[in-house]
Amino acid sequence: MIPYGKQDISQADIDAVLEVLQSDFLTQGPKVPEFEAMVAGHVGAKYALAANSATSALHLACLALELGEGDWLWTTPITFVASANCGLYCGAKVDFVDIDPQTYNLCPKQLAEKLEQAKQESRLPKVLVAVHLCGQPCDMEAIHKLSLQYGFSIIEDASHAIGGKYKGEFIGNCRYSDITVFSFHPVKIVTTAEGGMALTNSDKLASRMNLLRSHGITRAQSLMTREPDGPWYYQQVDLGFNYRMTELQAALGVSQMDRLNDFVARRHELARRYDQLLADLPVTTPWQHADSYSGLHLYVIRLQREKITTTRRQVFVSLREQGIGVNVHYIPVHTQPYYQAMGFKVEAFPEAMAYYREAISLPMFQGLTDNQQDQVVATLKLALAGSEN
Known part of the structure:
Protein backbone atom coordinates (compact mmCIF):
# COMPACT_ATOMS: atom_id res chain seq x y z
CA MET A 1 0.00 0.00 0.00
CA ILE A 2 1.25 3.48 -0.90
CA PRO A 3 -0.14 5.63 1.95
CA TYR A 4 -1.49 9.15 1.49
CA GLY A 5 1.08 10.38 4.02
CA LYS A 6 4.05 8.95 5.86
CA GLN A 7 6.82 10.04 8.20
CA ASP A 8 10.41 10.24 6.97
CA ILE A 9 12.74 8.89 9.68
CA SER A 10 16.50 8.98 9.15
CA GLN A 11 19.32 7.39 11.13
CA ALA A 12 20.06 10.86 12.52
CA ASP A 13 16.49 10.99 13.88
CA ILE A 14 16.92 7.59 15.53
CA ASP A 15 20.28 8.58 17.01
CA ALA A 16 18.79 11.80 18.42
CA VAL A 17 16.05 9.87 20.24
CA LEU A 18 18.48 7.22 21.51
CA GLU A 19 20.70 9.95 22.91
CA VAL A 20 17.80 11.23 24.99
CA LEU A 21 16.95 7.71 26.18
CA GLN A 22 20.49 7.44 27.51
CA SER A 23 20.39 10.89 29.14
CA ASP A 24 19.12 12.07 32.53
CA PHE A 25 15.91 13.61 31.15
CA LEU A 26 13.04 11.89 29.39
CA THR A 27 10.76 14.85 30.04
CA GLN A 28 11.13 18.47 31.21
CA GLY A 29 14.77 18.64 30.13
CA PRO A 30 16.74 20.79 27.66
CA LYS A 31 15.43 19.37 24.37
CA VAL A 32 11.97 20.92 24.47
CA PRO A 33 13.33 24.49 24.86
CA GLU A 34 15.84 23.73 22.09
CA PHE A 35 13.06 22.59 19.77
CA GLU A 36 10.92 25.60 20.65
CA ALA A 37 13.79 28.00 19.96
CA MET A 38 14.55 26.24 16.68
CA VAL A 39 11.00 26.54 15.35
CA ALA A 40 10.53 30.10 16.60
CA GLY A 41 13.82 31.13 15.01
CA HIS A 42 12.95 29.45 11.73
CA VAL A 43 9.57 31.14 11.30
CA GLY A 44 10.41 34.45 12.98
CA ALA A 45 8.12 34.34 16.01
CA LYS A 46 9.05 35.61 19.46
CA TYR A 47 7.75 32.63 21.44
CA ALA A 48 7.08 28.94 20.75
CA LEU A 49 5.45 26.58 23.23
CA ALA A 50 5.56 22.86 22.49
CA ALA A 51 2.62 20.67 23.46
CA ASN A 52 1.74 16.99 23.27
CA SER A 53 -0.53 17.58 20.27
CA ALA A 54 -1.79 20.34 18.01
CA THR A 55 -5.22 19.78 19.57
CA SER A 56 -3.75 20.65 22.97
CA ALA A 57 -2.05 23.69 21.46
CA LEU A 58 -5.36 24.87 19.99
CA HIS A 59 -7.04 24.45 23.38
CA LEU A 60 -4.26 26.42 25.08
CA ALA A 61 -4.54 29.14 22.45
CA CYS A 62 -8.29 29.50 23.03
CA LEU A 63 -7.83 29.60 26.80
CA ALA A 64 -5.07 32.21 26.52
CA LEU A 65 -7.41 34.37 24.42
CA GLU A 66 -9.98 34.02 27.23
CA LEU A 67 -12.57 32.27 25.10
CA GLY A 68 -15.39 31.09 27.34
CA GLU A 69 -19.09 30.59 27.88
CA GLY A 70 -21.24 32.94 25.82
CA ASP A 71 -18.47 33.54 23.29
CA TRP A 72 -18.34 32.42 19.67
CA LEU A 73 -15.53 30.69 17.79
CA TRP A 74 -15.76 30.62 14.01
CA THR A 75 -13.77 28.41 11.66
CA THR A 76 -14.06 26.58 8.34
CA PRO A 77 -16.17 23.44 7.90
CA ILE A 78 -13.39 21.85 5.80
CA THR A 79 -10.93 20.93 8.51
CA PHE A 80 -10.28 18.28 11.11
CA VAL A 81 -12.76 18.45 14.01
CA ALA A 82 -10.08 19.75 16.42
CA SER A 83 -10.21 23.21 14.80
CA ALA A 84 -13.79 23.56 16.03
CA ASN A 85 -13.71 21.36 19.13
CA CYS A 86 -11.17 23.64 20.80
CA GLY A 87 -13.91 26.22 21.17
CA LEU A 88 -16.31 23.73 22.70
CA TYR A 89 -13.65 22.71 25.24
CA CYS A 90 -13.81 26.29 26.53
CA GLY A 91 -17.59 26.36 26.75
CA ALA A 92 -17.94 28.60 23.71
CA LYS A 93 -20.32 28.19 20.78
CA VAL A 94 -19.06 27.31 17.31
CA ASP A 95 -20.06 28.45 13.84
CA PHE A 96 -18.56 28.10 10.39
CA VAL A 97 -17.71 30.22 7.36
CA ASP A 98 -17.92 28.69 3.89
CA ILE A 99 -14.81 28.08 1.80
CA ASP A 100 -13.27 29.77 -1.21
CA PRO A 101 -13.92 27.51 -4.25
CA GLN A 102 -10.32 27.83 -5.49
CA THR A 103 -8.15 27.61 -2.36
CA TYR A 104 -10.63 25.57 -0.26
CA ASN A 105 -9.70 27.82 2.68
CA LEU A 106 -12.09 29.99 4.66
CA CYS A 107 -13.42 32.64 2.25
CA PRO A 108 -12.76 36.28 3.28
CA LYS A 109 -15.77 37.51 1.28
CA GLN A 110 -18.08 35.06 3.00
CA LEU A 111 -16.47 36.05 6.30
CA ALA A 112 -17.11 39.76 5.70
CA GLU A 113 -20.77 39.13 4.89
CA LYS A 114 -21.28 36.89 7.90
CA LEU A 115 -19.53 39.37 10.23
CA GLU A 116 -21.78 42.22 9.14
CA GLN A 117 -24.87 40.11 9.76
CA ALA A 118 -23.50 38.92 13.11
CA LYS A 119 -22.81 42.52 14.15
CA GLN A 120 -26.47 43.36 13.62
CA GLU A 121 -27.45 40.30 15.68
CA SER A 122 -24.86 40.94 18.44
CA ARG A 123 -23.21 37.57 17.92
CA LEU A 124 -19.76 38.46 16.62
CA PRO A 125 -17.01 35.88 17.15
CA LYS A 126 -14.39 36.34 19.84
CA VAL A 127 -11.96 34.00 18.06
CA LEU A 128 -11.55 33.00 14.43
CA VAL A 129 -9.55 29.86 13.61
CA ALA A 130 -8.14 30.26 10.09
CA VAL A 131 -7.08 26.83 8.80
CA HIS A 132 -4.33 26.62 6.17
CA LEU A 133 -5.78 23.60 4.39
CA CYS A 134 -3.26 21.33 2.64
CA GLY A 135 -0.52 23.78 3.64
CA GLN A 136 -1.72 26.73 1.57
CA PRO A 137 -2.18 29.82 3.75
CA CYS A 138 -5.48 31.64 4.01
CA ASP A 139 -5.74 35.24 2.82
CA MET A 140 -4.45 36.39 6.18
CA GLU A 141 -4.10 40.07 5.30
CA ALA A 142 -7.80 40.30 4.42
CA ILE A 143 -8.79 38.32 7.51
CA HIS A 144 -6.59 40.51 9.72
CA LYS A 145 -8.19 43.69 8.37
CA LEU A 146 -11.61 42.27 9.24
CA SER A 147 -10.38 41.41 12.75
CA LEU A 148 -9.43 45.05 13.32
CA GLN A 149 -12.83 46.17 12.07
CA TYR A 150 -14.91 43.68 14.06
CA GLY A 151 -12.70 43.03 17.08
CA PHE A 152 -11.99 39.29 17.02
CA SER A 153 -8.74 37.44 17.74
CA ILE A 154 -7.11 35.14 15.20
CA ILE A 155 -5.62 31.68 15.60
CA GLU A 156 -3.87 30.27 12.54
CA ASP A 157 -4.36 26.52 12.47
CA ALA A 158 -1.21 25.84 10.46
CA SER A 159 -1.17 22.12 11.25
CA HIS A 160 -0.55 21.48 7.53
CA ALA A 161 1.72 24.40 6.85
CA ILE A 162 5.11 24.42 8.59
CA GLY A 163 7.73 25.37 6.02
CA GLY A 164 5.19 27.23 3.91
CA LYS A 165 5.16 30.97 3.29
CA TYR A 166 2.66 33.79 2.96
CA LYS A 167 3.70 36.91 1.04
CA GLY A 168 7.30 35.73 1.14
CA GLU A 169 7.46 35.22 4.93
CA PHE A 170 7.30 31.93 6.81
CA ILE A 171 3.92 30.87 8.15
CA GLY A 172 4.09 31.01 11.93
CA ASN A 173 5.52 34.50 12.37
CA CYS A 174 2.09 35.70 13.59
CA ARG A 175 2.23 38.90 11.57
CA TYR A 176 -1.51 38.64 10.94
CA SER A 177 -2.60 36.59 13.94
CA ASP A 178 -2.40 36.32 17.71
CA ILE A 179 -1.31 32.67 17.80
CA THR A 180 -0.25 30.09 15.20
CA VAL A 181 -0.45 26.34 15.80
CA PHE A 182 1.64 23.63 14.12
CA SER A 183 1.10 19.87 14.17
CA PHE A 184 3.84 17.24 14.26
CA HIS A 185 1.69 14.14 13.77
CA PRO A 186 3.45 11.39 11.74
CA VAL A 187 1.67 12.24 8.48
CA LYS A 188 2.59 15.93 8.76
CA ILE A 189 5.63 17.56 7.14
CA VAL A 190 7.89 17.11 10.17
CA THR A 191 7.00 14.79 13.02
CA THR A 192 7.57 14.32 16.73
CA ALA A 193 5.36 11.17 16.66
CA GLU A 194 2.56 13.10 18.34
CA GLY A 195 3.00 16.75 19.15
CA GLY A 196 2.13 20.33 18.43
CA MET A 197 3.29 23.87 19.04
CA ALA A 198 1.76 27.29 19.61
CA LEU A 199 3.65 30.38 18.47
CA THR A 200 3.00 33.99 19.40
CA ASN A 201 4.64 37.39 19.64
CA SER A 202 2.70 38.32 22.78
CA ASP A 203 4.42 38.14 26.16
CA LYS A 204 1.04 37.82 27.87
CA LEU A 205 -0.27 35.02 25.67
CA ALA A 206 3.00 33.07 25.87
CA SER A 207 3.05 33.31 29.67
CA ARG A 208 -0.56 32.20 29.89
CA MET A 209 -0.11 29.18 27.61
CA ASN A 210 3.08 28.20 29.42
CA LEU A 211 1.24 28.17 32.73
CA LEU A 212 -1.80 26.26 31.49
CA ARG A 213 0.13 23.51 29.70
CA SER A 214 1.58 22.27 32.98
CA HIS A 215 -1.30 22.03 35.48
CA GLY A 216 -1.48 25.78 36.13
CA ILE A 217 1.54 25.33 38.40
CA THR A 218 4.30 27.93 38.73
CA ARG A 219 7.62 28.31 40.50
CA ALA A 220 7.83 31.98 39.49
CA GLN A 221 7.60 34.07 42.65
CA SER A 222 6.09 36.93 40.68
CA LEU A 223 2.99 34.80 40.06
CA MET A 224 2.62 33.49 43.62
CA THR A 225 0.16 34.73 46.18
CA ARG A 226 2.70 34.74 49.03
CA GLU A 227 6.36 34.23 49.83
CA PRO A 228 7.55 30.68 49.03
CA ASP A 229 8.23 28.29 51.90
CA GLY A 230 11.60 27.39 50.38
CA PRO A 231 13.36 26.48 47.10
CA TRP A 232 11.11 23.43 46.71
CA TYR A 233 7.94 25.51 46.70
CA TYR A 234 5.43 25.83 43.88
CA GLN A 235 1.85 27.03 43.62
CA GLN A 236 -1.10 26.04 41.47
CA VAL A 237 -2.51 29.43 40.52
CA ASP A 238 -4.92 28.25 37.81
CA LEU A 239 -6.60 25.09 36.54
CA GLY A 240 -4.25 23.81 33.86
CA PHE A 241 -3.53 20.57 32.05
CA ASN A 242 -0.72 18.14 31.41
CA TYR A 243 -0.10 19.16 27.80
CA ARG A 244 3.69 18.94 27.91
CA MET A 245 5.86 17.50 25.15
CA THR A 246 8.47 14.89 26.12
CA GLU A 247 12.21 15.14 25.54
CA LEU A 248 12.00 12.17 23.16
CA GLN A 249 9.50 13.97 20.96
CA ALA A 250 11.46 17.21 21.02
CA ALA A 251 14.72 15.47 20.10
CA LEU A 252 13.02 13.94 17.08
CA GLY A 253 11.61 17.35 16.19
CA VAL A 254 15.01 19.05 16.38
CA SER A 255 16.48 16.43 14.06
CA GLN A 256 13.55 16.67 11.65
CA MET A 257 13.75 20.46 11.46
CA ASP A 258 17.21 20.17 9.93
CA ARG A 259 15.51 18.74 6.83
Whole structure:
Protein backbone atom coordinates (compact mmCIF):
# COMPACT_ATOMS: atom_id res chain seq x y z
CA MET A 1 0.00 0.00 0.00
CA ILE A 2 1.25 3.48 -0.90
CA PRO A 3 -0.14 5.63 1.95
CA TYR A 4 -1.49 9.15 1.49
CA GLY A 5 1.08 10.38 4.02
CA LYS A 6 4.05 8.95 5.86
CA GLN A 7 6.82 10.04 8.20
CA ASP A 8 10.41 10.24 6.97
CA ILE A 9 12.74 8.89 9.68
CA SER A 10 16.50 8.98 9.15
CA GLN A 11 19.32 7.39 11.13
CA ALA A 12 20.06 10.86 12.52
CA ASP A 13 16.49 10.99 13.88
CA ILE A 14 16.92 7.59 15.53
CA ASP A 15 20.28 8.58 17.01
CA ALA A 16 18.79 11.80 18.42
CA VAL A 17 16.05 9.87 20.24
CA LEU A 18 18.48 7.22 21.51
CA GLU A 19 20.70 9.95 22.91
CA VAL A 20 17.80 11.23 24.99
CA LEU A 21 16.95 7.71 26.18
CA GLN A 22 20.49 7.44 27.51
CA SER A 23 20.39 10.89 29.14
CA ASP A 24 19.12 12.07 32.53
CA PHE A 25 15.91 13.61 31.15
CA LEU A 26 13.04 11.89 29.39
CA THR A 27 10.76 14.85 30.04
CA GLN A 28 11.13 18.47 31.21
CA GLY A 29 14.77 18.64 30.13
CA PRO A 30 16.74 20.79 27.66
CA LYS A 31 15.43 19.37 24.37
CA VAL A 32 11.97 20.92 24.47
CA PRO A 33 13.33 24.49 24.86
CA GLU A 34 15.84 23.73 22.09
CA PHE A 35 13.06 22.59 19.77
CA GLU A 36 10.92 25.60 20.65
CA ALA A 37 13.79 28.00 19.96
CA MET A 38 14.55 26.24 16.68
CA VAL A 39 11.00 26.54 15.35
CA ALA A 40 10.53 30.10 16.60
CA GLY A 41 13.82 31.13 15.01
CA HIS A 42 12.95 29.45 11.73
CA VAL A 43 9.57 31.14 11.30
CA GLY A 44 10.41 34.45 12.98
CA ALA A 45 8.12 34.34 16.01
CA LYS A 46 9.05 35.61 19.46
CA TYR A 47 7.75 32.63 21.44
CA ALA A 48 7.08 28.94 20.75
CA LEU A 49 5.45 26.58 23.23
CA ALA A 50 5.56 22.86 22.49
CA ALA A 51 2.62 20.67 23.46
CA ASN A 52 1.74 16.99 23.27
CA SER A 53 -0.53 17.58 20.27
CA ALA A 54 -1.79 20.34 18.01
CA THR A 55 -5.22 19.78 19.57
CA SER A 56 -3.75 20.65 22.97
CA ALA A 57 -2.05 23.69 21.46
CA LEU A 58 -5.36 24.87 19.99
CA HIS A 59 -7.04 24.45 23.38
CA LEU A 60 -4.26 26.42 25.08
CA ALA A 61 -4.54 29.14 22.45
CA CYS A 62 -8.29 29.50 23.03
CA LEU A 63 -7.83 29.60 26.80
CA ALA A 64 -5.07 32.21 26.52
CA LEU A 65 -7.41 34.37 24.42
CA GLU A 66 -9.98 34.02 27.23
CA LEU A 67 -12.57 32.27 25.10
CA GLY A 68 -15.39 31.09 27.34
CA GLU A 69 -19.09 30.59 27.88
CA GLY A 70 -21.24 32.94 25.82
CA ASP A 71 -18.47 33.54 23.29
CA TRP A 72 -18.34 32.42 19.67
CA LEU A 73 -15.53 30.69 17.79
CA TRP A 74 -15.76 30.62 14.01
CA THR A 75 -13.77 28.41 11.66
CA THR A 76 -14.06 26.58 8.34
CA PRO A 77 -16.17 23.44 7.90
CA ILE A 78 -13.39 21.85 5.80
CA THR A 79 -10.93 20.93 8.51
CA PHE A 80 -10.28 18.28 11.11
CA VAL A 81 -12.76 18.45 14.01
CA ALA A 82 -10.08 19.75 16.42
CA SER A 83 -10.21 23.21 14.80
CA ALA A 84 -13.79 23.56 16.03
CA ASN A 85 -13.71 21.36 19.13
CA CYS A 86 -11.17 23.64 20.80
CA GLY A 87 -13.91 26.22 21.17
CA LEU A 88 -16.31 23.73 22.70
CA TYR A 89 -13.65 22.71 25.24
CA CYS A 90 -13.81 26.29 26.53
CA GLY A 91 -17.59 26.36 26.75
CA ALA A 92 -17.94 28.60 23.71
CA LYS A 93 -20.32 28.19 20.78
CA VAL A 94 -19.06 27.31 17.31
CA ASP A 95 -20.06 28.45 13.84
CA PHE A 96 -18.56 28.10 10.39
CA VAL A 97 -17.71 30.22 7.36
CA ASP A 98 -17.92 28.69 3.89
CA ILE A 99 -14.81 28.08 1.80
CA ASP A 100 -13.27 29.77 -1.21
CA PRO A 101 -13.92 27.51 -4.25
CA GLN A 102 -10.32 27.83 -5.49
CA THR A 103 -8.15 27.61 -2.36
CA TYR A 104 -10.63 25.57 -0.26
CA ASN A 105 -9.70 27.82 2.68
CA LEU A 106 -12.09 29.99 4.66
CA CYS A 107 -13.42 32.64 2.25
CA PRO A 108 -12.76 36.28 3.28
CA LYS A 109 -15.77 37.51 1.28
CA GLN A 110 -18.08 35.06 3.00
CA LEU A 111 -16.47 36.05 6.30
CA ALA A 112 -17.11 39.76 5.70
CA GLU A 113 -20.77 39.13 4.89
CA LYS A 114 -21.28 36.89 7.90
CA LEU A 115 -19.53 39.37 10.23
CA GLU A 116 -21.78 42.22 9.14
CA GLN A 117 -24.87 40.11 9.76
CA ALA A 118 -23.50 38.92 13.11
CA LYS A 119 -22.81 42.52 14.15
CA GLN A 120 -26.47 43.36 13.62
CA GLU A 121 -27.45 40.30 15.68
CA SER A 122 -24.86 40.94 18.44
CA ARG A 123 -23.21 37.57 17.92
CA LEU A 124 -19.76 38.46 16.62
CA PRO A 125 -17.01 35.88 17.15
CA LYS A 126 -14.39 36.34 19.84
CA VAL A 127 -11.96 34.00 18.06
CA LEU A 128 -11.55 33.00 14.43
CA VAL A 129 -9.55 29.86 13.61
CA ALA A 130 -8.14 30.26 10.09
CA VAL A 131 -7.08 26.83 8.80
CA HIS A 132 -4.33 26.62 6.17
CA LEU A 133 -5.78 23.60 4.39
CA CYS A 134 -3.26 21.33 2.64
CA GLY A 135 -0.52 23.78 3.64
CA GLN A 136 -1.72 26.73 1.57
CA PRO A 137 -2.18 29.82 3.75
CA CYS A 138 -5.48 31.64 4.01
CA ASP A 139 -5.74 35.24 2.82
CA MET A 140 -4.45 36.39 6.18
CA GLU A 141 -4.10 40.07 5.30
CA ALA A 142 -7.80 40.30 4.42
CA ILE A 143 -8.79 38.32 7.51
CA HIS A 144 -6.59 40.51 9.72
CA LYS A 145 -8.19 43.69 8.37
CA LEU A 146 -11.61 42.27 9.24
CA SER A 147 -10.38 41.41 12.75
CA LEU A 148 -9.43 45.05 13.32
CA GLN A 149 -12.83 46.17 12.07
CA TYR A 150 -14.91 43.68 14.06
CA GLY A 151 -12.70 43.03 17.08
CA PHE A 152 -11.99 39.29 17.02
CA SER A 153 -8.74 37.44 17.74
CA ILE A 154 -7.11 35.14 15.20
CA ILE A 155 -5.62 31.68 15.60
CA GLU A 156 -3.87 30.27 12.54
CA ASP A 157 -4.36 26.52 12.47
CA ALA A 158 -1.21 25.84 10.46
CA SER A 159 -1.17 22.12 11.25
CA HIS A 160 -0.55 21.48 7.53
CA ALA A 161 1.72 24.40 6.85
CA ILE A 162 5.11 24.42 8.59
CA GLY A 163 7.73 25.37 6.02
CA GLY A 164 5.19 27.23 3.91
CA LYS A 165 5.16 30.97 3.29
CA TYR A 166 2.66 33.79 2.96
CA LYS A 167 3.70 36.91 1.04
CA GLY A 168 7.30 35.73 1.14
CA GLU A 169 7.46 35.22 4.93
CA PHE A 170 7.30 31.93 6.81
CA ILE A 171 3.92 30.87 8.15
CA GLY A 172 4.09 31.01 11.93
CA ASN A 173 5.52 34.50 12.37
CA CYS A 174 2.09 35.70 13.59
CA ARG A 175 2.23 38.90 11.57
CA TYR A 176 -1.51 38.64 10.94
CA SER A 177 -2.60 36.59 13.94
CA ASP A 178 -2.40 36.32 17.71
CA ILE A 179 -1.31 32.67 17.80
CA THR A 180 -0.25 30.09 15.20
CA VAL A 181 -0.45 26.34 15.80
CA PHE A 182 1.64 23.63 14.12
CA SER A 183 1.10 19.87 14.17
CA PHE A 184 3.84 17.24 14.26
CA HIS A 185 1.69 14.14 13.77
CA PRO A 186 3.45 11.39 11.74
CA VAL A 187 1.67 12.24 8.48
CA LYS A 188 2.59 15.93 8.76
CA ILE A 189 5.63 17.56 7.14
CA VAL A 190 7.89 17.11 10.17
CA THR A 191 7.00 14.79 13.02
CA THR A 192 7.57 14.32 16.73
CA ALA A 193 5.36 11.17 16.66
CA GLU A 194 2.56 13.10 18.34
CA GLY A 195 3.00 16.75 19.15
CA GLY A 196 2.13 20.33 18.43
CA MET A 197 3.29 23.87 19.04
CA ALA A 198 1.76 27.29 19.61
CA LEU A 199 3.65 30.38 18.47
CA THR A 200 3.00 33.99 19.40
CA ASN A 201 4.64 37.39 19.64
CA SER A 202 2.70 38.32 22.78
CA ASP A 203 4.42 38.14 26.16
CA LYS A 204 1.04 37.82 27.87
CA LEU A 205 -0.27 35.02 25.67
CA ALA A 206 3.00 33.07 25.87
CA SER A 207 3.05 33.31 29.67
CA ARG A 208 -0.56 32.20 29.89
CA MET A 209 -0.11 29.18 27.61
CA ASN A 210 3.08 28.20 29.42
CA LEU A 211 1.24 28.17 32.73
CA LEU A 212 -1.80 26.26 31.49
CA ARG A 213 0.13 23.51 29.70
CA SER A 214 1.58 22.27 32.98
CA HIS A 215 -1.30 22.03 35.48
CA GLY A 216 -1.48 25.78 36.13
CA ILE A 217 1.54 25.33 38.40
CA THR A 218 4.30 27.93 38.73
CA ARG A 219 7.62 28.31 40.50
CA ALA A 220 7.83 31.98 39.49
CA GLN A 221 7.60 34.07 42.65
CA SER A 222 6.09 36.93 40.68
CA LEU A 223 2.99 34.80 40.06
CA MET A 224 2.62 33.49 43.62
CA THR A 225 0.16 34.73 46.18
CA ARG A 226 2.70 34.74 49.03
CA GLU A 227 6.36 34.23 49.83
CA PRO A 228 7.55 30.68 49.03
CA ASP A 229 8.23 28.29 51.90
CA GLY A 230 11.60 27.39 50.38
CA PRO A 231 13.36 26.48 47.10
CA TRP A 232 11.11 23.43 46.71
CA TYR A 233 7.94 25.51 46.70
CA TYR A 234 5.43 25.83 43.88
CA GLN A 235 1.85 27.03 43.62
CA GLN A 236 -1.10 26.04 41.47
CA VAL A 237 -2.51 29.43 40.52
CA ASP A 238 -4.92 28.25 37.81
CA LEU A 239 -6.60 25.09 36.54
CA GLY A 240 -4.25 23.81 33.86
CA PHE A 241 -3.53 20.57 32.05
CA ASN A 242 -0.72 18.14 31.41
CA TYR A 243 -0.10 19.16 27.80
CA ARG A 244 3.69 18.94 27.91
CA MET A 245 5.86 17.50 25.15
CA THR A 246 8.47 14.89 26.12
CA GLU A 247 12.21 15.14 25.54
CA LEU A 248 12.00 12.17 23.16
CA GLN A 249 9.50 13.97 20.96
CA ALA A 250 11.46 17.21 21.02
CA ALA A 251 14.72 15.47 20.10
CA LEU A 252 13.02 13.94 17.08
CA GLY A 253 11.61 17.35 16.19
CA VAL A 254 15.01 19.05 16.38
CA SER A 255 16.48 16.43 14.06
CA GLN A 256 13.55 16.67 11.65
CA MET A 257 13.75 20.46 11.46
CA ASP A 258 17.21 20.17 9.93
CA ARG A 259 15.51 18.74 6.83
CA LEU A 260 12.37 20.88 6.75
CA ASN A 261 13.33 22.94 3.71
CA ASP A 262 14.29 19.79 1.79
CA PHE A 263 11.03 18.12 2.78
CA VAL A 264 8.92 21.00 1.45
CA ALA A 265 11.00 21.36 -1.70
CA ARG A 266 10.48 17.67 -2.52
CA ARG A 267 6.74 18.03 -1.96
CA HIS A 268 6.73 20.87 -4.50
CA GLU A 269 8.57 18.67 -7.00
CA LEU A 270 5.92 16.00 -6.52
CA ALA A 271 3.10 18.52 -6.89
CA ARG A 272 4.53 19.78 -10.17
CA ARG A 273 4.79 16.19 -11.45
CA TYR A 274 1.19 15.51 -10.40
CA ASP A 275 0.04 18.66 -12.18
CA GLN A 276 1.67 17.46 -15.40
CA LEU A 277 0.67 13.81 -15.12
CA LEU A 278 -2.96 14.61 -14.35
CA ALA A 279 -3.40 17.37 -16.91
CA ASP A 280 -5.46 15.26 -19.34
CA LEU A 281 -7.64 13.52 -16.76
CA PRO A 282 -11.15 14.67 -15.72
CA VAL A 283 -9.90 16.01 -12.40
CA THR A 284 -9.21 19.48 -11.02
CA THR A 285 -5.72 19.85 -9.58
CA PRO A 286 -4.91 22.19 -6.67
CA TRP A 287 -4.80 25.91 -7.41
CA GLN A 288 -2.09 27.87 -5.66
CA HIS A 289 -2.51 31.57 -4.83
CA ALA A 290 0.34 33.81 -6.00
CA ASP A 291 0.84 35.07 -2.42
CA SER A 292 1.41 31.56 -1.08
CA TYR A 293 4.16 28.96 -0.96
CA SER A 294 2.30 25.96 0.36
CA GLY A 295 3.72 23.46 2.82
CA LEU A 296 1.92 20.91 0.61
CA HIS A 297 0.94 18.55 3.37
CA LEU A 298 -1.83 17.30 1.08
CA TYR A 299 -2.44 17.08 -2.65
CA VAL A 300 -6.20 17.11 -3.18
CA ILE A 301 -7.85 16.53 -6.54
CA ARG A 302 -11.51 17.12 -7.31
CA LEU A 303 -13.30 14.79 -9.66
CA GLN A 304 -15.02 16.58 -12.54
CA ARG A 305 -18.27 14.78 -11.97
CA GLU A 306 -19.93 16.13 -15.11
CA LYS A 307 -17.27 14.36 -17.20
CA ILE A 308 -17.35 10.95 -15.52
CA THR A 309 -19.98 8.31 -14.90
CA THR A 310 -18.37 6.63 -11.90
CA THR A 311 -18.99 7.96 -8.42
CA ARG A 312 -16.34 9.32 -6.08
CA ARG A 313 -16.93 6.27 -3.90
CA GLN A 314 -16.23 3.91 -6.82
CA VAL A 315 -13.03 5.73 -7.74
CA PHE A 316 -11.90 5.78 -4.11
CA VAL A 317 -12.59 2.08 -3.53
CA SER A 318 -10.89 1.10 -6.78
CA LEU A 319 -7.74 3.00 -5.79
CA ARG A 320 -7.69 1.45 -2.33
CA GLU A 321 -8.18 -2.04 -3.75
CA GLN A 322 -5.14 -1.49 -5.99
CA GLY A 323 -2.93 -0.47 -3.08
CA ILE A 324 -3.19 3.30 -3.33
CA GLY A 325 -3.95 4.66 0.14
CA VAL A 326 -6.03 7.65 -0.87
CA ASN A 327 -8.08 9.53 1.69
CA VAL A 328 -10.61 12.36 1.93
CA HIS A 329 -9.74 15.59 3.73
CA TYR A 330 -12.15 16.40 5.20
CA ILE A 331 -15.69 15.39 5.99
CA PRO A 332 -17.27 18.80 6.72
CA VAL A 333 -17.35 19.29 10.46
CA HIS A 334 -20.91 20.62 10.48
CA THR A 335 -22.14 17.29 9.06
CA GLN A 336 -20.78 15.26 11.96
CA PRO A 337 -23.50 13.86 14.27
CA TYR A 338 -22.23 15.83 17.26
CA TYR A 339 -22.59 19.08 15.31
CA GLN A 340 -25.82 18.03 13.62
CA ALA A 341 -27.29 17.79 17.11
CA MET A 342 -26.50 21.49 17.49
CA GLY A 343 -28.82 22.27 14.59
CA PHE A 344 -26.44 22.76 11.67
CA LYS A 345 -28.00 22.11 8.27
CA VAL A 346 -25.96 19.98 5.85
CA GLU A 347 -26.38 22.40 2.94
CA ALA A 348 -25.70 25.54 5.02
CA PHE A 349 -22.23 25.76 3.49
CA PRO A 350 -22.67 24.86 -0.20
CA GLU A 351 -19.06 25.36 -1.34
CA ALA A 352 -17.83 23.08 1.43
CA MET A 353 -20.33 20.40 0.43
CA ALA A 354 -19.47 20.70 -3.27
CA TYR A 355 -15.80 20.27 -2.38
CA TYR A 356 -16.51 17.28 -0.14
CA ARG A 357 -18.48 15.43 -2.82
CA GLU A 358 -15.55 15.63 -5.27
CA ALA A 359 -12.34 15.59 -3.20
CA ILE A 360 -9.76 12.81 -3.01
CA SER A 361 -6.33 13.20 -1.38
CA LEU A 362 -3.61 11.49 -3.40
CA PRO A 363 -0.41 10.23 -1.74
CA MET A 364 1.88 13.14 -0.86
CA PHE A 365 4.96 12.72 1.32
CA GLN A 366 8.60 13.53 0.85
CA GLY A 367 9.62 9.86 0.59
CA LEU A 368 7.24 9.21 -2.31
CA THR A 369 9.32 8.14 -5.31
CA ASP A 370 8.70 9.12 -8.93
CA ASN A 371 7.93 5.48 -9.71
CA GLN A 372 5.38 5.28 -6.92
CA GLN A 373 3.82 8.52 -8.11
CA ASP A 374 3.59 7.13 -11.65
CA GLN A 375 1.85 4.09 -10.17
CA VAL A 376 -0.65 6.33 -8.37
CA VAL A 377 -1.52 8.17 -11.58
CA ALA A 378 -1.71 4.99 -13.68
CA THR A 379 -4.07 3.44 -11.13
CA LEU A 380 -6.21 6.58 -11.09
CA LYS A 381 -6.46 6.44 -14.89
CA LEU A 382 -7.69 2.86 -14.65
CA ALA A 383 -10.24 3.84 -12.02
CA LEU A 384 -11.57 6.53 -14.33
CA ALA A 385 -11.27 4.49 -17.53
CA GLY A 386 -14.48 4.20 -19.48
CA SER A 387 -16.20 6.71 -17.21
CA GLU A 388 -15.81 9.80 -19.41
CA ASN A 389 -18.92 11.02 -21.15
